[in-house]
Amino acid sequence: MTELVIDQVSRTFPARAGHEPTRALEPTTLRVGNNDFVTILGPSGCGKSTLLRIIAGLDRPSSGRVLLDGREVTGPGADRGVVFQSYTLFPWLSVRDNIAFGLRERGVPEAERGRIADGFIARVGLAGFEDHWPKQLSGGMQQRTAIARALANDPKILLLDEPFGALDNQTRALMQEMLLGIWEREQKTVLFVTHDIEEAIFLGGRVIVMTARPGRIKAEIAVDLPHPRSYKIKTTPEFVQLKERLVEEIRAEALKVAADV
Ligand SMILES: Nc1ncnc2c1ncn2[C@@H]1O[C@H](COP(=O)(O)OP(=O)(O)OP(=O)(O)O)[C@@H](O)[C@H]1O
DSSP: OOEEEEEEEEEOOOOOOTOOOOOEEEEEEEEEEETTTEEEEEOSSSSSHHHHHHHHTSOOOOOEEEETTTTOSSSSSSTEEEESSSSSOOOTSSSSHHHHHEEEEOOOOOHHHHHHHHHHHHHTTTTTTTTTGGGGGGHHHHHEEEHHHHHHHHHHHEEESSSSTOOOHHHHHHHHHHHHHHHHHHOOOOOOOOSOOHHHHHHHHHHEEOOOSSSEEEEEOOOOSSSSGGGGGGGHHHHHHHHHHHHHHHHHHHHHHHOOO
């Protein structure tokens, strides 16, 4: 049973010469329960990545703390699988070896590593590409590999920071379906950051809306759409209604950002 508790976490970046300190995140409290799929939606610069980096242990909060299963997060760890927007595969390793990397670090024997990696290669739809190098892959295939690499370590929670942000719309839609399909079949605890409203609704069981910088949680909206969800759900009245509500919430924040610059 996984439980992530974000307890009054804030972050202020120190001032650089001639500049004020940057308050990126107001004290933020959020609980992600076992097998939840929570999406965080907010305008550009509202501190979404900052929050995710703190949960990943790549940055430290200025106040508050993050607890994963009751233990305070103080640095990176294999219990959290992280996927970023930018492609982060090891260029000198094949698809299979990228996916098996964490298993090798943990001393899993070679035959078992290969078996586990091949299972995830099939799940993310990369069969036939296991011996390719990252540079031979499209952006979508690189992100499939990155997701498989994160899942192969069997983390307690998957942390995704705009993982499909650099992809074209068609590829992005296919990737959403792939990820949701894995979650529906296997259940995982997922925290997914995006600024795409449709993506937040389609994937999430709950959408957390953040304000413009300094970010804080403005609204929490339950997505009571049934599973399994197909892309066709995006045109149903229920989906469109949720989308309209979120468009209003986000528009108000985007206007604040525009007024600031
Ligand atoms: N290391 C840093 N030093 C100083 N300021 C930073 C640092 N990292 C982020 N910031 C600032 O903190 C604010 C929040 O940034 P963050 O990347 O968390 O936002 P975001 O919501 O993820 O934005 P986007 O959707 O554009 O990626 C921004 O104003 C950013 O410039």
